[in-house]
Amino acid sequence: MSARAMIGDYHVHTQLCGHAEGEPAAYVERAIALGMTEMGIADHLPMFVHWEPSLTMAMEQLDGYVTAVRALAARYPEIRILLGVEADYFEETEERVGEVLAHHDFDYVIGSVHFLGDGFGFDQSRNMQAIVARGVDAIYRESYRLVARAAGTGLFDVVGHLDLPKKFGHRPTDAAAIELYARGALATIAAAGMAVEINTAGWRKPVGEAYPAAALLASAAALGIPLTFGSDAHAPEEVGADFDRAVELARAAGYAATLRLSDRGSVALP
Numbered sequence: 001m002s003a004r005a006m007i008g009d010y011h012v013h014t015q016l017c018g019h020a021e022g023e024p025a026a027y028v029e030r031a032i033a034l035g036m037t038e039m040g041i042a043d044h045l046p047m048f049v050h051w052e053p054s055l056t057m058a059m060e061q062l063d064g065y066v067t068a069v070r071a072l073a074a075r076y077p078e079i080r081i082l083l084g085v086e087a088d089y090f091e092e093t094e095e096r097v098g099e100v101l102a103h104h105d106f107d108y109v110i111g112s113v114h115f116l117g118d119g120f121g122f123d124q125s126r127n128m129q130a131i132v133a134r135g136v137d138a139i140y141r142e143s144y145r146l147v148a149r150a151a152g153t154g155l156f157d158v159v160g161h162l163d164l165p166k167k168f169g170h171r172p173t174d175a176a177a178i179e180l181y182a183r184g185a186l187a188t189i190a191a192a193g194m195a196v197e198i199n200t201a202g203w204r205k206p207v208g209e210a211y212p213a214a215a216l217l218a219s220a221a222a223l224g225i226p227l228t229f230g231s232d233a234h235a236p237e238e239v240g241a242d243f244d245r246a247v248e249l250a251r252a253a254g255y256a257a258t259l260r261l262s263d264r265g266s267v268a269l270p
């Protein structure tokens with residue numbers, strides 16, 4: 001059995017976010033075809049600042065999302081389908097996000113930073129030039145500061161794509177200083193009892209490597225931070241993408257197990 005046949009994909013989107021394709025059932029059927037026995041749908045939670053329809057579902061769609069994922073779970077008893085969500089972190093909407101998360105019985109929440117505090121979306125291709133103008137190092141620093149803040153809230157279970165600022169291949173000038181910031185964020189993540197994910201979407205982006213980078217993953221392993229796997233699929237065929245490679249990366253970083261989110265159990269890597 002291949003590695004990806006055994007590990008659940010916990011980072012899967014749906015059309016509701018406005019930038020993914022395919023019926024939700026098609027994602028589930030792909031996971032079943034790969035031999036997964038557990039997966040999670042984690043579409044973007046509505047944002048309460050800087051929102052655009054192409055980024056996340058609208059607030060009035062959230063109840064329908066919850067219902068649709070639970071209905072999928074009932075329709076496909078051969079796989080355990082968890083109700084997850086990927087929530088953006090903004091300092092000024094912490095309270096509102098907390099209320100919305102508490103209002104629904106999500107099985108887990110991925111906390112992600114895609115935006116700086118002023119709403120600058122550093123993972124949007126339309127901002128590729130602006131990233132350089134703003135300063136690559138400054139973007140890394142601010143993103144890790146926000147990741148650490150997010151971890152401190154206790155609202156999230158898993159940190160999404162930890163080193164996302166590298167998406168388009170932008171590397172920090174002062175790599176050592178930025179790595180210190182990243183390690184500081186990891187220490188906060190560890191203290192909060194959160195997991196990190198290996199997000200394989202990075203292999204499909206200009207940077208050409210998974211999030212987080214091998215060195216950061218090794219730091220996470222050394223801190224005892226649990227690990228999940230996510231494809232960040234925005235199309236059905238992306239479910240479970242590169243999970244074999246991701247398992248190799250995890251092993252090389254010092255991981256021997258992965259976190260199963262249904263019961264928070266530790267499962268040996270295949």
Ligand SMILES: [Zn+2]
Pocket residue numbers: 086112114160161
């Ligand atoms: Zn994301």
Ligand SMILES: [Zn+2]
Pocket residue numbers: 011013086232
């Ligand atoms: Zn995502």
